[in-house]
Amino acid sequence: MRKKIIAGNWKMNKTPSEALALIETLKPLVAGADADVVFCVPAIDIVPAVQAVAGTDIAIGAENMYFEDKGAFTGEISAPMLVDAGVKYVIIGHSERREYFAETDATVNKKVLKAFEYGLTPIICCGETLTQREQGVTIDFVRQQIKIAFQGVTAEQAKTAVIAYEPIWAIGTGVVATTEQAEEVCAAVRACIGELYGADTAEAIRIQYGGSVSGASAPELFAQPDIDGGLVGGASLKEDFGKIVHYDR
Ligand code: 13P
Helix, strand or coil: CCCCEEEEECCCCCCHHHHHHHHHHHHHHHCCCCCEEEEEECHHHHHHHHHHCCCCCEEEEECCCCCCCCCCCCCCCCHHHHHHHCCCEEEECCHHHHHHCCCCHHHHHHHHHHHHHCCCEEEEEECCCHHHHHHCCHHHHHHHHHHHHCCCCCHHHHHHCEEEECCHHHCCCCCCCCHHHHHHHHHHHHHHHHHHHCHHHHHHCEEEEECCCCCCCHHHHHCCCCCCEEEECHHHHCCHHHHHHCCCC
16 A cells, blocks of 8 residues: 655745745644655755754655756755755656756656665656647657656666656646546556556555645545645645645545
């Protein structure tokens, strides 16, 4: 039985002092969850956030990292920096990074390998545009993203990975994929992992749905056999995140 994982992606929101205030608000609301709970926060908020969640079950994640260990890469943040700061998870290949920061399947793969090298759990994002959905190529497209992201990843590593299926047309739009649409693609992603690594790995890997998840939509989405939680944007900045985390109450 896979443990659910519910992660907030704060995106470019909250200054360090605002982050502390939000964590204090959310702490009691997410306490006692059956799921793993992760706050993925802006890089500058990581150090205070790690301190603020000490003694709770909340883990802190990063929203991005670079694929080199160190060196002349102005502005970038490395995996060992994240580990030293107390980060456990890192979002890799979010569609906003692909769209605005030239992230490709190849750089996603390099970052995934680097995350595993340092013991970070990658939350690997995939998902189609509205045009691709209308063209009927969603599953082909997502399978390609997954196959490239996992190049060189071992089965033991893959078992611990998290994949976030986020249809781009559902991100920040208030339009949630239907339960059937979300389950169909998450099941296809699991089947793809099964083809790459075998049934054991497919059974172990956790697959989230992301895109306008709210306290209202979470219970039905997370009840699907292949949806193991969510990657939550807007609602992770609000008290509604407590409802999402306790979707099963
Ligand atoms: P929203 O929940 O705001 O649609 O964002 C989803 C997302 O991009 C999470 O990574």
